[in-house]
Amino acid sequence: MAPTKNGRLLYNAIPDGYPQPGKHVIYDDSETIDLDNVPLNGGILFKILVLSIDPYLRNRMRDPSVRGFMPPFVVGTPLQNGGVAQVVRSEDPTYAAGTYVSGSFLFQEYVVANASDVSGLRPVQTKGKLTLSAHTGVAGMPGATAYTGWKEYAKPKAGEVVFVTAGAGCVGATVIQLAKADGLKVIGSAGSDDKVEYMKSVGADVVFNYKKTKVADVLQKEGPIDIYWDNVGGDSLDAALVNCNKHARFIECGMISVYNGGETYQMKNLNYIYQFEIQLHGFIVLTLVPKYPEFFTEFADRVASGEIKYNEDVTIGLENGGAALEAIQRGKNTGKSLIAVADY
């Protein structure tokens, strides 16, 4: 068989603001791969079907001198993130040809690797509404972020009030549904009217567009809150600090408002942390996942049954991945952002 094109999405330059396709991220189709004969050395040849685009990826596009929770990407090499692939050929008895798997993959059409070098590698299956792509979203890392962070830190009591930011994103929308299942009043914020509608559709009680309505006004009227799910930081966090009850739990999941440069928001209410005896819990999903194995079984079943809802924003083709990467930083995606690298 003739060599096959093996397109790659490369990290090309460190952005100081939003990452721009063609500048900070470039598509390269100069490489080829011989699918029949490429040596596997005991490993596996993966055909990448879906790659996930997540807000945190911007963190890995930083100057290597800046501290961070994951290693910075290396300029000139492919990006990397969670995805779903199919095993094309295998010399590893655990993963037979044809198997569908999820794991952390380089942004390429095909990858050759040993199983031990693919972080989080595990077989996946589909049933009901649990599609292959769901394993990069609600049934994958972002869903696990919502599930494990909520289980570990929310300590919800029925009737309490939670404020969920970026509530139309995969993490936020999952948190909204977990909170409703626990009997809470849910306030959700997002940055477009479509997203506001989506939050409503998954069960949020009070929804608003933070570009039109001040967060502090909503929380003053609908709060005080007991739990704050932070995906954004900035003025949402500041408003939450002064509009919460004593012993509020703040689940610090992300702060997209500061990922893409510019001035940080000038916080005025940090002194309420001690006044209201607030507990702020920073967390990374990889730390918590081993504690909650039922995410991959019981929770996946709730997705498959349709009880847990989700939506997707699919970008076709790795060559368009750079645009998807910029869009998620600008909040232009609606639903879990994915790249369909191949038909699946």
Place this chain on the structure above:
Amino acid sequence: MAPTKNGRLLYNAIPDGYPQPGKHVIYDDSETIDLDNVPLNGGILFKILVLSIDPYLRNRMRDPSVRGFMPPFVVGTPLQNGGVAQVVRSEDPTYAAGTYVSGSFLFQEYVVANASDVSGLRPVQTKGKLTLSAHTGVAGMPGATAYTGWKEYAKPKAGEVVFVTAGAGCVGATVIQLAKADGLKVIGSAGSDDKVEYMKSVGADVVFNYKKTKVADVLQKEGPIDIYWDNVGGDSLDAALVNCNKHARFIECGMISVYNGGETYQMKNLNYIYQFEIQLHGFIVLTLVPKYPEFFTEFADRVASGEIKYNEDVTIGLENGGAALEAIQRGKNTGKSLIAVADY
């Protein structure tokens, strides 16, 4: 017996910056009390000996429309805080005349009250280095703040590194000693060279004057830290966030940098809360004290034996209390700030 002067320190106006004696706080000696005949109605006549001046008092001098953890003071009425008194006369069998007590008292020379109306009222005694005044400091609320906050949230492991701000204050200096007893490396900051020396004398390993040396530089060299004891907020908190290890514990005790108006510090590193999985624990001593009753016994014994060191900055006379209140906000006190209302 002729009526006796009953001087009072009154809250006179809401400050927008530092509280100024004669303006926001005034001394009033127009009232008298008949010590022999004032009706007690089943209560107690207290002679106030010592009153505590603490940073948090500034919070109670706020506009009543602003939320806060304790009720705002009422303009025209006396200030109130922890103190030590002697029972002059009593109709309450629990507190006989002559008994020394601590509790939360109005800023007056004499107070008539029922025991149930004096928050935290309890008999105190002195032995060894545990003086009467120590019950407003290291053996009282500030000491309990250090002790209970440390016990509840520090989770120290020998060899870890802790950064203690306002380390020459009563809370900070006590934390330094607790941390050393737990086998930690202690970094302490304060705002004068005298205070830096004092932190060294109670055992801190690395000490610096934050007005001369950048916090971030010290933490970069001597960190990363595992525990941050926050009395100040602002740039100290911001530097701690980026110079800590994963799973660091931040004990949020106070933020004097924002108590007296002015611009808040523009935080740049809040996004490390989730990246480094930091746990920030806001707390109020009154909530934790019931959980740690040994503070009033075992810990008090450690003070009495001289194992736990402390120092005091005593202001003589209630009429000078306003100056002491301003001084502590400006960090001009050296040691636990007290008003000696009468000889003790």
